[in-house]
Amino acid sequence: MNLFTDFDSRIKTVLENLEIVREKRSELDFGRISVEPPRDQSHGDVATNAAMVLAKPLGLNPRALADLIVAELKNDPEVADVSVAGPGFINVRLSVAYWQKLLAAVVKAGADYGRGSLGAGRKVNVEYVSANPTGPMHVGHCRGAVVGDALANLLAFAGYDVTKEYYINDAGSQIDVLARSAFLRYREALGEAIGEIPSGLYPGDYLVPVGEALAAEHGTSLRAMPEHQWMPIVKEKTIAMMMAMIREDLAALNVHHDIFFSERSLHAGNGAPIRTAINDLTFKGHVYKGVLPPPKGQLPEDWEDREQTLFRSTEVGDDIDRPLIKSDGSYTYFAADVAYFKDKFDRGFDEMIYVLGADHGGYVKRLEAVARAVSEGKAKLTVLLCQLVKLYRNGEPVKMSKRSGDFVTLRDVVEEVGRDSVRFMMLYRKNSEPLDFDFAKVTEQSKDNPVFYVQYAHARCMSVFRQAAEAFPGLDIASLDLAGAIAGNISDPSELQLLAKLAEYPRVVEGAAVAQEPHRIAFYLYDLASAFHGHWNKGKEQPELRFVNDKNRELSIARLGLVHAVASVLKSGLSITGTAAPDEMR
Incomplete structure (x- = not known):
């Protein structure tokens, strides 16, 4: 039951029954009508702008139209009071x-x-993390991993058919560098003194096990081969071991993808998938031969001062046209992006969401242009950018990890503070804003630590059920009709205030899904926890408000219904964020 959609329907029914509205119904836009909680809770439970948005086309003063609506709403037996405020807002008390x-x-x-x-089964592909398989996950990947995963959970809860995807960047020069770095560790495993890792190679100790595995599997045979022979062997093994490590890192964060898509698959058969995608764009008139003017600033890798095969991306919203095939016949990185989007579109996705780091801001327009051209406007593409995370300990910047070589690993963070703290706090600020993550603050057991405060609320709910079992021996809570016990018992203003916060949940879920902002769920959970803790504290001062009253079994069972509702919503929201809902806090 959604309070706000319910009253949206009731108010529109009232409008349809007004003669002046029926006469001009075809000229009115009911879509602009909003029904929402009033900004000031003292004004009521529901507020609507119906009179404000319809008065002008009806030729009425907003307050005059509001008076007509109010007169009808007063006949609703479930409306306790209704009034007009300001220029024509209508406030309803239930x-x-x-x-x-x-x-x-x-x-x-x-x-x-x-x-x-809301999603109506619409197929959505959420691609997130998609880090180069050149090392362990670092904290820079952490925020995108959490935002993408929580967004996918949110959209699924809102009725979308969601696929979680990871794009493995396992092609290109960085993989050659990775293989050479692993080969150096292989030589080390064979007993060679390799000295300091040369500049340009990956220095982290995480490649030591790869070198050892290669030595165990191949002995000294690789060392006798020229690079072009050992390179594919070392690449295959290294990528496999790096991806196994990445999967473990992500699992530690409770992130699990449905699909791991290999970039190398786009280059199979001499790049057949890429060639097919370019042919498709050519057929649609989006490809031509030409020379690009030199861009301002630093020249990109794919710019050449000679004729190339170009994507006419400026005609579909991009700033400049993009090279697809270089003058030597090789494909650009961008050509693989085109083929990858086409692959998603061919798999039947209606919407593709890319969760990228803030340093990928330059990709937004080109990816949107690809979506328009490949799908001919049929598919929607959204890019969400995640700003940087800065790590602190008691206000001091955290030093780099020795194991990684030059960054703090995701596993380091999870192992120190726990995955729930990491996940919830990564969502406790909008993804487009920078985030400061202090190890000390996220482990505090206080109201100032949002994840503790929310989880503690759920644990408190569970403690109420244990109290009830002690107060009423033999009470089988699982078999109780909690819903049936509510009528006539839940009526205190503090209880209704808590109920009003529960009533917002469906609206918050829908709004967060539409805006693709999972942080809204984290914010809402904190507010709900605050309302619950506030009511709990009132019970300390006013015993008659306590959830369990051993002198009144019926009232206690009704209040268990309220506690059950709070616990259910907390657990539901925490599930969307990928965070546990503990029965006890230890």
């Missing part, structure tokens, strides 16, 4: 009976409360 009905619906829905049909 009856206690309505709140009790809503709470019963929340209890019955359980884990499905807030689950929506």
